[in-house]
Each structure stands twice: as structure tokens, then as C-alpha cells.
Amino acid sequence: MNNESFDCPFCKKSFPLINDTFSVTHIAFSNGMTKSFQGPFPLGYKVGTFKNETNSINFIMYKCPSCKRTSFEMIGIGTDFGENNKFNIYPKNDGRKNYPEFVNPYIRNDYEEAYSILELSPKSSATLSRRIIEEILLDFYGLSKGTLFNKIQKLESKNEAINITNELNAIRQVGNIGAHFNLDSNKIPNDVSTEEAKLLLQVVEDIIDETYIRKHDVDSRKTSIQELANKFKKK
Numbered sequence: 614m615n616n617e618s619f620d621c622p623f624c625k626k627s628f629p630l631i632n633d634t635f636s637v638t639h640i641a642f643s644n645g646m647t648k649s650f651q652g653p654f655p656l657g658y659k660v661g662t663f664k665n666e667t668n669s670i671n672f673i674m675y676k677c678p679s680c681k682r683t684s685f686e687m688i689g690i691g692t693d694f695g696e697n698n699k700f701n702i703y704p705k706n707d708g709r710k711n712y713p714e715f716v717n718p719y720i721r722n723d724y725e726e727a728y729s730i731l732e733l734s735p736k737s738s739a740t741l742s743r744r745i746i747e748e749i750l751l752d753f754y755g756l757s758k759g760t761l762f763n764k765i766q767k768l769e770s771k772n773e774a775i776n777i778t779n780e781l782n783a784i785r786q787v788g789n790i791g792a793h794f795n796l797d798s799n800k801i802p803n804d805v806s807t808e809e810a811k812l813l814l815q816v817v818e819d820i821i822d823e824t825y826i827r828k829h830d831v832d833s834r835k836t837s838i839q840e841l842a843n844k845f846k847k848k
């Protein structure tokens with residue numbers, strides 16, 4: 614076997630790929646018959662061993678020794694697949710976003726962490742999400758004083774960021790999370806369900822879209838228009 618390891622998408626623990634944790638089934642099509650045989654394979658199981666086949670797949674199972682759950686993956690081999698040859702079958706990608714570098718690094722880090730601990734500790738995840746919201750309100754709108762509720766009110770009174778204030782007001786109705794919008798940001802919500810924490814993280818994503826992403830799009834468009842205008846001027 615090889616020295617590779619795998620990070621369990623369920624419990625986030627890393628484990629080595631050995632006979633007990635890892636299996637590959639190779640499936641190929643030849644002369645109207647489907648042939649398959651089972652691994653585990655040595656290094657190169659992903660593509661190397663089957664390089665010369667036209668089109669085939671490796672179906673891979675990873676069994677986590679900690680939480681005992683199994684992840685399924687498919688690797689495509691051959692000309693049909695090209696570079697993007699890896700497909701998560703189960704669990705599906707958890708949907709987390711990869712934010713570009715113009716989103717502040719501390720916000721990206723907090724988001725990454727809030728996502729990673731969503732299932733393990735919804736309470737900590739929600740606390741981080743709450744912190745991200747405060748960070749954006751400070752960084753983007755210069756709002757530092759008062760509770761989160763005060764800040765939302767301030768944005769509303771200036772008629773700014775209507776989509777954001779609408780969404781924050783909506784989530785304020787959600788039990789344990791909403792109750793803490795009136796408190797200091799260091800106060801950790803008590804019982805927060807995974808569902809609630811996920812909802813808050815989605816609000817965070819929407820706010821990042823409405824602020825950093827949107828601003829970047831508008832700025833890029835402005836630059837393009839300016840460049841085009843300059844061209845016309847020169848003529």
C-alpha cells in the first residue's frame with residue numbers, strides 16, 4: 614500500500630489508506646462486456662495503473678476508522694474525462710465556497726473554520742459566523758459601536774444595504790441566534806442546532822456576495838468601461 618491519507622468528510626479526522634480503510638473497484642468496458650476487479654491497489658491506483666485504457670472508472674471507498682462511515686468517490690480515466698476526473702459520489706461536496714483573495718483573509722479564515730465545525734459544534738460555528746458579520750459591518754460599512762441589532766438599525770436608517778438588513782432582520786427571528794443579536798459579540802449562543810448554524814452561515818455567504826464580491830464586480834466593470842472610453846478618446 615502507499616502512504617497516502619484521507620480526510621473524513623464526516624468527522625474531519627485524517628486516516629491512512631490501508632486495507633481496512635480503502636478499496637478500489639476498477640470498471641472498464643471492452644467488447645460489449647463490462648469487466649471489473651477489485652483493489653486495493655498500490656500507488657498509482659488513481660490513474661497510473663490504467664493509463665492505457667481508453668475510458669474507464671475507478672470506484673473508490675474510504676471507510677473511516679473513527680466514525681465508521683464510508684465515503685464514495687469516482688475517478689474517471691481516459692479521454693472522456695480530461696483534467697476534471699474526480700467526482701464525489703457520497704457525501705456530496707459540502708457546498709463551501711472558495712472565496713477569491715480580494716475578500717479579506719481573516720473573513721475567509723473564519724468562514725473556512727465556521728464551515729469545518731458546522732456538524733461537530735454548531736454553537737462554535739454560529740459564534741464564528743456572528744463574528745464574520747460584525748467584521749464585515751466594520752470593514753465594509755465602518756460600523757463598530759453598539760450591538761449587532763444597533764448596527765442593523767444604523768444601516769437601515771441610512772437606507773443602505775437593503776438586502777443585507779432584510780436578511781439579518783429575518784434571521785433575528787430565529788430563536789437562539791436571533792436572541793443574541795442584542796448582546797455583546799463575545800456572548801456565545803447557548804443551544805444552537807446544526808440547522809440554525811447552517812442558516813447563519815448562508816446569511817454570511819449572502820453578505821459576502823453583496824459586499825466584497827459585488828464591489829469587485831462593479832469596480833471591474835468600471836475599469837473596463839474607462840478603458841473603452843479612453844480608446845474612443847484617442848481616435
Ligand SMILES: [Zn+2]
Nearest residue numbers: 621624677680
Ligand atoms: Zn470519520
